[in-house]
Amino acid sequence: MGKWTMREAAARVILLLVGLCIAHLGVTLFLLAELGSDPFNVLIQGLFRAIPWPAWMTHGRVHLLVSLLILCILLVVDRTYVRIGTVLCMALGGPIIDVYMVFLAPLFQGLAFVLRLAVLVLGCVILAFGMTVVIRSEAGTGPNDLVAVVLSDKLRRPFGSVRVTVDVCFAVVGWLLGGTLGLGTVVCACLVGPTAQIFLPVSQRLCDRWVEKIAGESPLPKR
Numbered sequence: 001m002g003k004w005t006m007r008e009a010a011a012r013v014i015l016l017l018v019g020l021c022i023a024h025l026g027v028t029l030f031l032l033a034e035l036g037s038d039p040f041n042v043l044i045q046g047l048f049r050a051i052p053w054p055a056w057m058t059h060g061r062v063h064l065l066v067s068l069l070i071l072c073i074l075l076v077v078d079r080t081y082v083r084i085g086t087v088l089c090m091a092l093g094g095p096i097i098d099v100y101m102v103f104l105a106p107l108f109q110g111l112a113f114v115l116r117l118a119v120l121v122l123g124c125v126i127l128a129f130g131m132t133v134v135i136r137s138e139a140g141t142g143p144n145d146l147v148a149v150v151l152s153d154k155l156r157r158p159f160g161s162v163r164v165t166v167d168v169c170f171a172v173v174g175w176l177l178g179g180t181l182g183l184g185t186v187v188c189a190c191l192v193g194p195t196a197q198i199f200l201p202v203s204q205r206l207c208d209r210w211v212e213k214i215a216g217e218s219p220l221p222k223r
Helices: 006-033 039-050 059-081 084-108 113-137 143-155 159-176 183-215
Strands: none
Touching (some): 006 113, 006 183, 059 143, 084 113, 084 143, 159 183
């Protein structure tokens, strides 16, 4: 990957922020369905319950600690994957969800199971699309998503199948440590990866057109 001009870098960061907002809308719908945590949070929940943390270590702080640990490992494995957008994903994800919760939570109170299941599936699909926009922006990716991105590149395997494997591993390890699995965990692990694989070419075209329009030149060739 060559160097970006300032205009191209700005275009890619904007894309990342848009994708981040879309993805976390999906996460918020997932949470409002109340059918279980996503696989990564099952892992965090398991670690939080299995390890005697100090009193000041909340679930959120364990989440941040694990994200930073993954980030450090990736810096050792291949630092080119860790960019400014990775830090933005870590810093902005929680606040974005909090804003969505304020406006959306009242709309989803008392939903029947079937409707909550529909909200869960919709959330997974929206999450998958937003995630692909973030990935195709090439400005960075959240630490947990980067695990699948790096493994997909290194093993030369489709992102969708790698993402399913990573999510299943997160969920199983978290469950063995004491985390709680739910229907939403299973749906997320099985649905997000394959759906993202479908969206990746679409997101690539959209991102390329946006970068070309803003930067005034064709995007650099992909690796």
